[in-house]
Amino acid sequence: MNATFPGLEAGIVPTDAPVEKIQASVVPDSDDTKAVIAYTLTPLFVLFGVLVGCYLLYRKRKGSSFAELANGEASLSRPPSAGAGIDNESGVLVAQVxxxxxRARGRFGAVWRAKLGQRDVAVKVFPLQDKQSWVAEQEIxxxxxxxxxxxxxxxxxxxKGDNLQAEYWLVTAYHEKAHTLSWAEAWRVAACVSRGLAHLHxxxxxxxxxxxxxxxxxxxxLKADMSACIADFGLALVFVCGRGCGDAHGQVGTRRYMAPEVLDGAINFTKDAFLRIDMYACALVLWEISSSEAGIEPSAQYRLPLEEEVGSHPSLEEMQEAVVQRKMRPHIPPQWHNHPECWDHDAEARLSASCVLERVAAQRPASTPLTTPLTPDTTPLLIHELAEQQMC
Incomplete structure (x- = not known):
């Protein structure tokens, strides 16, 4: 700060002046000292006040609206309170997570078992570089x-955290491990998968x-009552009437479950094309559900779709050769009904999710209801873990 103080101007004297007078003249009086202190400290106090105000405003914005969470500006983590759970008016969590x-690790981060108050929940933790996937999934x-x-x-x-240490949490119901599927349970899981996909589409x-x-x-x-639910919408695509597919990339997903047209890079960027891609993967999941059912080839070891042909970790080129060029599909035991329409090489020949649901419903075991009631989200499992339990 370039300020001119009268006391200091009075101290400028000719060079031939006596030394005693120079020393006396440069010593400011008490009023001058107070002025210097005031001019120096006042801006500091003002700056401190502005910083405190900005911090309080930031904290207020963080807790003001649950809707702001899509931008990563608010936190659901609050001190524990007597009303642990969700505030029905604001939608904000009022208990510490x-x-x-x-419990699992994937491409976009780790999945944790966590506590929300006294309740078990699942927390999918996204690192900073996958923030966009966190935003996309909650939007779905x-x-x-x-x-x-x-x-x-x-x-x-x-x-949680700031700058390079930031991470993003997605909190959902938690589902623990279940057990080997009976035929009735396998049918119920297949019905829920078909119905859930039909609802999405x-x-x-x-x-x-x-x-x-x-x-x-x-x-x-899988839930505790052996009904099922669909999860993980980080790559999902929403089709709004009058809008296109945006900048959606065609070759996404897990290689083993990619439809032939995805592997071949020959996708039509339309709603129907993307829904048919889901149906190819649905056929493989239904095949796995049937493979997990107790009593069907009990001596056979569980394998992922086409695992015998392409191994546990196939490359994109290996999947292209097996699925596109050789048109290979998982083996169907003779005792199974052969309905290959979902994984047909021709995308337009595949069944829709609603048609699959109708066919699964037609196979309903006696005394098993099709309608699955809403059940408390307490604790069940990933289908692929059933195989691990069978192998143990």
Missing amino acids: TLCEV YRLSRMDHPDILHYIGVDK EEDGSKPAVAHRDFKSKNVL
Whole structure:
């Protein structure tokens, strides 16, 4: 700060002046000292006040609206309170989310078993570089009519840390391990998978059609009552009337479950094309569900689709050769009914999810209801873990 103080100007004297007078003249009086201190400290106090005000405004904005969570600016983590759970008016969590143990790891981060108050929940933790996937997934969960028994129950989101240490949480219902499937249970899981996918693909009123784009057994969770729900919408695509597919990339998903046209890079960027891609993956998941059913080839070891042909970790080129060029599909035992329409090489020949649901319903075991009631989200499993239990 370039300020001119009268006391200092009075101290400028000719060079031939006596030394005693120079020393006396440069010593400011008490009023001058106070002026110097005031001019120096006042801007500092003002700056400090501005910083405090900005911080308080930032904290207020973080807790002001649950809707702001899509931008990562608010936190659901609050001190524990007597009303642990969700505030029905604001939609904000009022209990601390505490991570307990890692249950799975995937491309976009780790999935933890956690505690929300006294309740078990699942927390999918996205690193900073995958923030866009965190934003995309919660946008799918917040679509109209996504609160469905065959769709994983969504609770909320959270942001932890700042700058390069930031991570993003997606909080959902938690589902623990179950057991080997009986025929009735396998049928129920297949019915829930078909119905959940049909609900996603349906365009009804305020709900747009949604293509999952990474449908596989690891993204199907089993509840405690052996009903199932679909999870993981990080790559999902929403089709709004009058809008295109945006900048959607065609070759996404898990290689083993990619339809021939995806592997071959020959996708038509239309709603129907993306829904048919889901149906190819659905056929493989239904094949896995049938393979997990107790009593069907009990001596056979569980394998992922085409695992015998391409191994446990196939490359994109290996999948292209097997699925596109050689048109290979998983082996169907003689005692199974052969319905290959879902994984037909010709995308337009594949069944829709609603047609699959009708066919699965026709196979309903006696005394097994088709309608699956809403059940408390307490604790069940990933379908692929059934195989691991059978092998143990």
